[in-house]
Amino acid sequence: MNYKSLKGLQDILPPDISHWHHIESTAQDVFRRYGFREIRLPVMESTDVFVRSIGESSDIVEKEMYTFEDKGGRSVTLRPEGTASFVRAYVEHHLYNNPSPQKFYYMGPMFRYERPQAFRYRQFYQIGAEAMGVEEPELDAEIISMLSVILQGIGLEGLNFEITSIGCPRCRPGYRNALREFLEVRITRFCSDCQRRYDINPLRILDCKVPSCIESRAGAPPVLDYLCTGCEEHFGRVIKALKLLHIPHTINPGLVRGLDYYTKTAFEVTSESLGSQKAVAAGGRYDSMVKEFGGPPTPGIGFAMGMERIVPLMKHSVAASGAPDLFFCPLGSDALEKALLLTEQLRAGGLWVEMNHDISSLRSQMRKANRMGARNVIVLGADELSRNEVVVKNMMAKEERSARLDRESLLRALGAER
Ligand code: ATP
Ligand code: MG
Secondary structure (H helix, E strand, C coil): CCCCCCCCCCCCCCCCHHHHHHHHHHHHHHHHHCCCEECCCCCEEEHHHHHHHHCCCCHHHHHHCEEEECCCCCEEEECCCCHHHHHHHHHHCCHHHCCCCEEEEEEEEEECCCCCECCECCEEEEEEEEEECCCCHHHHHHHHHHHHHHHHHHCCCCCEEEEEECCCCCCHHHHHHHHHHHHHCCHHHCCHHHHHHHHHCHHHHHHCCCHHHHHHCCCCCCHHHHCCHHHHHHHHHHHHHHHHCCCCCEECCCCCCCCCCCEEEEEEEECHHHCCCCEEEEEEECCCHHHHCCCCCCCEEEEEEEHHHHHHHCCCCCCCCCCCCEEEEECCHHHHHHHHHHHHHHHHCCCCEEECCCCCCHHHHHHHHHHHCCCEEEEECHHHHHHCEEEEEECCCCEEEEEECCHHHHHHHCCCCC
């Protein structure tokens, strides 16, 4: 048998995992300071949860969902993103009864049946945040600021923060008409997907990645010109707050998010170093979604960042935790027993300790210690046992010091005493 992982899915192995840990712990620390608490959601939902919120004409629902029937004949879908599941949980558990704003974050795998390529996988990981119950635009700026603090904390540089407003149910019909009017005379130049979108949801055409569609939609009316007074004021205050907080940003009226539930503020963080898969994180407001899920009208805003796109942007190497503090080389079966006991005791004292489990030659044991990059090595033979004393070889400093064969003296010799 010769199994391989499925196409578009990948194993994350050491030492790469250190980068993942660094991203996760940086994000968690920032979330704590901003009052966000973790929520863990299932990786599967009823298919409807996604279809109704993300939208039938979105790329995700049209082409990318892992949908199947379970043994009970229900249509279930592996989550393609976190917000729909989150809002489902928010309404199901009546979380809107708690004081606002309520702030949550999640981390975990998402699934989309996409064409695998660099930085685009079928299982990928997101860290996302959602803040509920505040409609004021200053919160939008705070959320974008938090995202920027996280990305900076991870050590990313040269990112672009792009922002726009995509209006609300009040101004969108007017915009949709204007867009249809623009598209009407040109629609035959668009791909067949877009021709279908023209009837269902023409806004989707603005997000199509087919080059000829991008070309044909040049000159389309920008949504920013069609905002109602409320949305315009909201957007103005977001931009004002971003300036106040000194967050560099670009207004990009062409930014359209791939999900239908967004209202007002939408934003994306991009990096030119990622080539065509340049979105590192993205988010926006979704003020109508809780109501659509059967809850009381509750505004919300959130974002999600993609782990697989952040890791390759991390220039500095994360402190390698790839080497044991100590490696025991026991010579003989008595020594092996003693090494086993001391290994456990020193681990309890906080050190990463490894030992050799067979009684092979000293040479081969030393080779193993070197391959692991052990910082210290102790050779334990009959002589050491009878004298109750060993030599601790510091492999980095090329120094030796002796220690008695007990936990305290060893911890001291290893510089780890409490
Ligand atoms: P794209 O335009 O690249 O397809 P998207 O708009 O579909 O992105 P979102 O749904 O906004 O992406 O997801 C938020 C983030 O999740 C993206 O900015 C990206 O970092 C990451 N992401 C989305 N899809 C994938 C994928 N297939 N593989 C890896 N990361 C992904
Ligand atoms: Mg996509």
